[in-house]
Amino acid sequence: MRRRRLLQLLPLRPRLLCAPPALRSPALASVPDAARFYRVSSSNDSAKGRRSSNNKSLSQLVLALRTFHSLERHFAVPFSFVVPRSHHWPKELHQLPLGVKVHRFMQSLSKGSASALETKKQGAEQMQELRDMGFPLHSWQEYQFQEVCLPALRTYQEQYGDLFVPQKFIVPEEDDDDAELWPRATRGYKLGLAVAKLRKQVQQQRQREQQLKDKKKQSTTSSSAALPPLPKNQVDALNELGFVWRVRDTKWYQFFLPGLRKYKELQGNADVPLAFTIPKHEEDPRWPKVLEGYMLGRHVYMVRSGKYATQARDSREELDELGFSFRLVDKVWSESIFPALEVFSAQYGHCDVWQDFVVPSEEPWPKDSWGLKLGDTVKNIRRGAYDSQVQAARMELNALGFVWNARHRVEKTVRSVVIPALTTYRRLHGNDALVTTDFVVPDRDPNWPVLTRGFRLGQWITRVRSGQVALSSKLRAELDKVGFVWRSNDQRWNEVLLPAFRAYAELHGGTCASMSTKFSVPPEAPYPRAAWGVNLGGALWHIRNGDSYVNCEDKQRELRTLGILADDAVA
Known part of the structure; x- marks a missing residue:
């Protein structure tokens, strides 16, 4: 771990030094005087340290780039490249994140900060080395x-x-x-x-x-x-x-129109089935080789759904001559989209179609729906596509469990998945059991309700706690009824850390002041069973470092009483 050169946390003492407000870093300027105590190294020592570190870093970069170029014959270091543990590389460079180093160096160079290195003899020599080896200092892009x-x-x-x-x-x-x-x-x-x-x-x-x-x-x-x-x-x-600047224009004139013309020539109409893909030239020589594999049916569907609107408008006259119809929406809805939604609901027990879902080309799915990007279609429905068809079938869609918007999805997720999953988890693991972040409901376990299987319950709970999922007060009340823990830190404090600290103090003269930062709770009384094996010394270190549990006055009082914090350590 790199040692922080400017600020070092002192062991707790009755009298500690604190930097005057005018000398504090911006990050510390807003912290009250009594909140933290630091020893501040002299500015001269710090400046020398930074210069030494910069010179060493640049020397390392020069050596690494020279080695990379000798092996690869170019300087285009991938961002993710890390120097391997190989005899081809100097040992002092092993595991150096060279891609990141080069990226940051070029960023600093573009901002002008790296050029300051050339004002010093050593830095100037190293920059000249880079030029001599052909490194593109000023033409990186x-x-x-x-x-x-x-x-x-x-x-x-x-x-x-x-x-x-x-x-x-x-x-x-x-x-x-x-x-x-x-x-x-x-x-x-x-x-x-x-x-x-x-x-x-x-x-x-x-x-x-x-x-x-x-x-x-x-x-x-x-x-x-x-x-x-x-x-x-x-x-x-x-x-x-021949770079493609406008993908849709190019695909329209090189693939769609030629494909539609050929289909009309061969079939006598332009009503291309959704699942139709242009066959390989070897299989059907009537089709040009350049078009083989093009999903003409899907693109016809996209045109009717409103995509390629500019291109369709520009080519309207030719499309009319080909007999291309834009008014097949009712047919597409009744023969392809709605039947697919019915099967989806029957197969999965809900109708919240994930965005990348494509209808499989197999039973029991309707043949007219095979290959349909149902997830994209549902997204477009929520944005207003197929409005007249949707309004006419609204009751049927509700009966399928169709999810209309994000708020509706959250409500269904909480009531149909989360609450049943939490109830089952507590029944199987005990009412006091905490759901771990990586917990996923088993896929094939009959103990769990069908709709919950495969659900990433731990991940969902973490997102709720971090504010990534907005919940109404009504939903929060429903979660409260099943014992949802909104702040896992509070439960860990009350059920694990505080009882363990008290047990340690009971065994060591009423204080935790002597606890080693490597202390782990032994599996024995008087320590609570929930704390057995916990790295209690590590928790103590984080608390003294100000990382956790020090922003609450009640916890501060407990910590001072137990000798973990000094009386004047936190204000």
């Missing part, structure tokens, strides 16, 4: 683009035949079977996220240019989320590669 991003895009195009990179796509790591197909500098690169960022940079740049033309005073792009413009040479390089 360009280097990353040329050595990582562009080669990764070229390889993706070679491997997949297009540049429609999924946002979750990551270049294979070293250990993956197909890693050898990718340049070394690209392995592990989050290409999907990088592509999304490139598109956003150009989109924001176009917005800014349009706003200047329109002479708008206020930008519609939030300054906090604004990205720097993409350099022209990078835009040109991407255009030359």
Whole structure:
């Protein structure tokens, strides 16, 4: 553990030094004088320590980059890269988080703080070493683009035949079977996220240019989320590669319209079934190879649901000529969506469809629903899609247990899952048992109600305690009735720590002052059974360090009485 150089907590003494208000750090300025007591090292010692640490850190970085380059022949250190315990690396660098170090160094360089190192002889020499080895001190973004991003895009195009990179796509790591197909500098690169960022940079740049033309005073792009413009040479390089700036436009003109034309030619209509996917060219030579695997049925459904609205409007004349109908909503609802919701409710005992749920292509699901992204459909229903159909079927949807909004979901979760799960947990483990954070209701245990099985009860309770789940006063009262513990610290204090501290004091002259920070409660009386094995000394250390249980006056009084805190240690 790194030792904090500026502030060191002293053992409790009758008289302690406290830094004057004018010299305190901002973090301590708001703390009352009596709240904490520190010894403050001299500013000269601190400054020397920081300079020494900075020089050592830079020397370490230079050595690590030289070694990395000699092994990899590039400087594009992945952010997650940690120096391995290998004979190829100097021992003093083992386990160094080099990716993080390089990232922070380049951040400080861009802010100008790293350039201050060059005013000192040693720092200047080390910076010159980086230049001499070819490290791109002042062209890091360009280097990353040329050595990582562009080669990764070229390889993706070679491997997949297009540049429609999924946002979750990551270049294979070293250990993956197909890693050898990718340049070394690209392995592990989050290409999907990088592509999304490139598109956003150009989109924001176009917005800014349009706003200047329109002479708008206020930008519609939030300054906090604004990205720097993409350099022209990078835009040109991407255009030359055939980079897809507007995915929907490209998919519409390269896949959707050609696919719909061919379907009409072969089938005589444009009523494409939802599950229809264009077959491979080898299986049906009538279909062009470039279209094989395209999910035409799903995209027809998306167009009818309101997506591709701009493209559909621009191509309206051709769509009309093909006989494409936008008014199949009633048919889609009655033959595909609602039957799928009925089966979902029957299969799972509720109708709170998770967002990534896709209807399986098997019985008992309706054939017209196979491949339907039911989770996305439900999300769109909550936003107003299929409004007339939904209003007409509202009673039937309620009978299925359809969840209309977030508040409704919380109510159903509490009443149908959480309360039955808590009741069962206490029946099986005792009324005083605490639900651990990692507890998940068993999937196949008949002791548990069906709707609770597989539910992450511990995680849900943690989210409620941290304020991530908003509960109405009515729901809180219902949880109170089944013994919900809102603050686990209070229960741990009352049932474990305080009785254990009292037992220790009883055995040691009425005080815990002599307790070692390594003391663990032995499994014997007079210690309470709930405290057996607890690292009580560690809890004492955290309390004296001000980390826990010192913000409550009642607890402070108990702690002072037991000799854990001095009378003047906490105000």
